[in-house]
Amino acid sequence: MKKSVLLSSLLLTANVLITAAQPSQKMTPELLWKLGRFGSGIITPDEKNIIYSVSTYNMGLNKAEPNLFSVPVTGGPVQQLTNEPGSKAILKIDALTGRVTYWYDGRIWQMDSDGGNLAMLTVNQQDDFDNIRISPDGKKIMYTRDVQIQKVLGKDRYADLPKATAYVITDLNYRHWDTWSTGKFSHVFLADYDNGKISNEKDIMHGEAFDTPQKPAGGLEDLIFSPDSKQVLYVCKKKSGKDYAQSTNTGLYQYTIATDETRELTQGMNGYDTQPSFSHDGNRLAWLSMKEDGYEADKNDIIIKDIKTGIKVNLTAKWDESISSFTFSKDDSKIYFIAVHNGTEQLFSVDVKKPSPSGESIVQITKGQWDVTSIIGQSGNQLLVTRTDMNHAAEIYSVNLPGGNMHKLSDINDKAYNKLMTSRVDERHIKTTDGKDMLAWVIYPPDFDPTKKYPTLLYCQGGPQSALSQFYSFRWNFQLMAAQGYIVIAPNRRGMPGHGVEWNREISGDWGGQPIQDYLSAIDDIAKEPFVDKERLGCVGASYGGYSVYMLAGVHEGRFKTFIAHDGLFDLKSWYGTTEELWFANKDIGGNYWDKSNMRAQRSYSKFNPSNYVDKWNTPIMIIQGGKDYRVPIEQGLQAFQAAQLRGIKSKLIYLPDENHWVLKPQNAILWQREFFDWLKETL
Template sequence: MRRILGTGLIMAVTAVNAQETMTPELLWQLGRVSGEVVTADGKNTIYGVTTYDVKENKSTRNLYSVPLKGGEASRLTSEEGGKSVLSTDAKSGKITYLQSGQIWTMDKDGGNKQQISRFSTPLSNVRVSPDGKRILFSREVQILKVHSKDRYPELDKSDAYVYDDLNYRHWDTWEDGKFQHVFVADYIDGNISNEVDLMPGEPFDCPQMPFGGSEDAIWSPDSKSIVYVTKKKFGKEYAVSTNTDLFVYSLDSKKTLNLTEKLKGYDTSPEFNKSGSKIAWLSMAEDGYESDKNDLLIYDFKSGAVTNLTKEWDGTVASFKWDQDDAKIYFLAAVKGTEQLFEISKVNEKSLKKPIRQVTNGQHDINAIVGQSGAELIVKKEDMNHAAELYKVALSTGKLTALTQVNTATFSKLSLGKVSERQIRTTDNQDMLAWVIYPPDFDPTKKYPTLLYCQGGPQSALSQFYSFRWNFQLMAANGYIIIAPNRRGMPGHGVKWNQAISGDWGGQPIQDYLSAIDDIAKEPYVDKDRLGAIGASYGGYSVFMLAGIHQNRFKTFIAHDGLFDLRSWYGTTEELWFANKDVGGPYWGSNPPAGYKKFSPIELVDQWNTPVLIIQGGTDYRVPIEQGLEAFQAAQLKGIKSRLLYLPNENHWVIGAQNAQVWQREFFKWLKETL
């Protein structure tokens, strides 16, 4: 065991001088904290810290333990690669964990590490049954012959794909005929036997693609059944539907029951209560609407009744966890530009309306619940000035107490800019919240270049998130004011506000952006001749739209993976349910949606006259490469100062450490040149 000086002073982060400001290099030296579990005895929290080696262009995630009563954190692992906790033993404290697809154990202090399994194929998304006798995991299974080597084995040097239906690629991966399936097997002393595929022969994925994990397949508390999440649709049906379901597999009968067959939208995130008498999950009502109101539902196994706990609540649930006594549920949700912890009580009573109480308040995001110990929850908290750390929440008062301080030493030596809330009146007389981030050395008697940040999603919350790409403190440290409005379409301001963007991409939401920049530009410290607009995904689309209608407000633009031509986008994107709902359907037919002409940036390119940096990922299949190339080509042919930053091996995000450094350097180089 390695002792850490101070609670969670984990990382060997390069020291910074007093009053130093954030830099791209320092940003990527920060430890990225995420919770694992509260130990079975309720005395410690185990968490992971991911660190990046920019020179080697790789990351490592190691495990740590911190006592909940306070005290020094202990480093449990130091090997390269990723690790995740499978279980802890209440009596011995022994920790079972997954490392590089193999099962390991160690003592509670990190000593006596032993590799338990030696599977020929590394396992993913592993869960050991509560009684310790079985294991579930996921593995790719060849179902279809798509690749030429599978169709014509004698042509072993060929490289071709053959498709007869849609969903031929997803996110950043081409479909190869293999699907992730859930398996259950007997588990004795690290050996598995009697494997059973719960989805034999089915061309469906569990976990869900592309972001599903071990949360998509869980054990019942009595170890007699497994609940898993999948969308049992293929091809075109898959591409236009969000109708995932919860399937219950009985180990005794070997039969599978669709628990949510009557529900037509997303059904995800199942979790049993402690006794196993009920199961809760997140549910959306409308098929094809990925940003529908996310309600919290409960199924009672004895009565068969389904109860919607948040039906009357004007918000959308992000995640949840049962109270350890089964009487309450805690959930997280966006609210007024933040993400907070809420409590639902009386979940077992028959009254239709359940009391909902907001537990926490403040200018921060609480974006993960790790576990519970008595009257406290362990959560992950961050804000625009600070990367995530773990905290204890006193459930009776909402008081937050820091558990980890992985990056505290670094942030204590940084000069950080002020983050303020600003209320803006929109063109349709609505009140809109915006966050304003000021430079660390802000002087109201001076004038500053100002950036309008356009959020993606388009229904993602613009809360107090800490981004390692769109890092507002890094922008502020370079002398810019940033205004980040909660325009139409974002959760946290009521369901109606959240829903208002669908079908109106280039309408009121874009006017909201103009209202925001016009409002902040009234301040004497804003240099009206040095305004810029930046954003990615729908934010990149917004930048392209603003380039055609801004009437010389802006001096520069930066668009990352933005939609430029809605017609060509509809013909190349993969999750067509999103395009059908938000744009209105296909562009052909006798009466195609008006948005293809009215709200497509390509239709306004004749009005472009402002420098633009265009960033495009080569394996982005959500907003594919033709979008960025079309925009760049148009700008070039119009004689507009423009630059293309092409990242051939990045998807809709920027994952590689060195590519992230290139992104930041080109970002600020462009602003220096044009603003």
């Protein structure tokens, strides 16, 4: 009897403990913005540790606070190395002493690999330095800095008018992404370096009116030293004006330090050429390359060049996917790369020394419902990477080679996620109206009960050729949406990479055609489920996804009860007249609107123009517009809101005057998410 009572007591206690340990919180906007965000990482020369950066957000200061951490490559306790506000970038780790040289607060600093013995090497603050690299031999330093080349501002053109605010513009491209051109260009500088001392700097671009890195999103990957420290390679689009606005033809340029000479390595290659990388022995150069000028979403291939012979080989020519990033193996026999494949980003390898023209030498290493988002480097038979899924932000993992087994190393957000209920994420296959198979992700509320009915959101991805994989967004966060009680369906409609090159290409020139039908197929398919409330369907999206929302608002035939469009294209004519990267509009829309003989373009401006369907709008819509968005400029959101208001449709405008195509400021982001869910509660 006593044993039975004792056993019951123990079982009851155990059950209480188990229950208490179960995650009970749901994701909120505030919790989401407390998460740490992985920045970049580097393996120490002894291959024992990874030093990496993590940013957390200070809501009071409305900005990020990055710091450096260390974790053993075999797993173990994480150590925080720095604890000061302000961005930090690792420049070099000494192979003999293990001392870490890094950039912080406009100066060069050094510390031991455990964060001890901190020393400031440079006294003078250099706030205008960016994209800094120290040469492999430690004798040179490279950085970028803006240089005034042209006089665009009135005060620069007329010395007696110092308060003039006018811009004098005679050609394209007069603004880009979120910045107006002031006549300054980002140039690569090279200088002598001696333990923190910088001297004898030289502009290796010799005053040219071109930018390195590429604007708006280029970075440190655009400029590298050769392994012998004798040369600098940089990526640049050496075009100006209208040619610049209509071309994606970036080139790789090689600057020889001893002779002060520059030559292009990619002549005759007409698309994007990016991410140059030398093999460890310096005998090969590899980079990513697209063929077609003006097609920013073309297939990205790995090109490798033998330095001695000059022979170039396309390692992935026959492979039916596009590469995101890559790195050489330690012995230079393989290249490891990341590519989207069947709705996830995975790790692959390709043989360098014996490439197969038909693609048989490409091997998939990892498989699973996650994204491999970056490659940090290799230690022995382990490849160190970062990984996300729709329930987890990026963490560091080791990948066993060649098997692909993965082991988690970092603990950036473990404390938060241990308390959070996660969402079930299912892969769903849907037949499209033209009889093809389309993958869609379905994300369920964390406490999903199939006997209940749930409001459901159709998520429309932007790009239009951006991957809809297992990414973890800090704004369009599926975990957050599901936690508010919504089922989310996110289809890999026409135009998504990861399903073959042809599927990816099919959206160009057909924005309002089959891709919109794919969206309708997705919502109709999920609406068949008994747990979906067919009277409470919503549709949300940004950029091309915002365009899709505007388009669907005119053709949905009563399916949806509410819409949310962020920075969407509403009127294609006015958009063509104000957007900046015209190569994108020329490729995807078909060209300008005044050439009546261009039937492809005329089809877009008539049949696929959302503003032409406003007479059929009859559903509440919330419109979000960034004031500094020059990709999809302000008139797009304002026109859509004004049309909805004049049509008498319940509508709301969220105007973010100091945000671009994205929402980057933390407090604006919290506001964005609060308004997003308030609108859904009110209308759905």
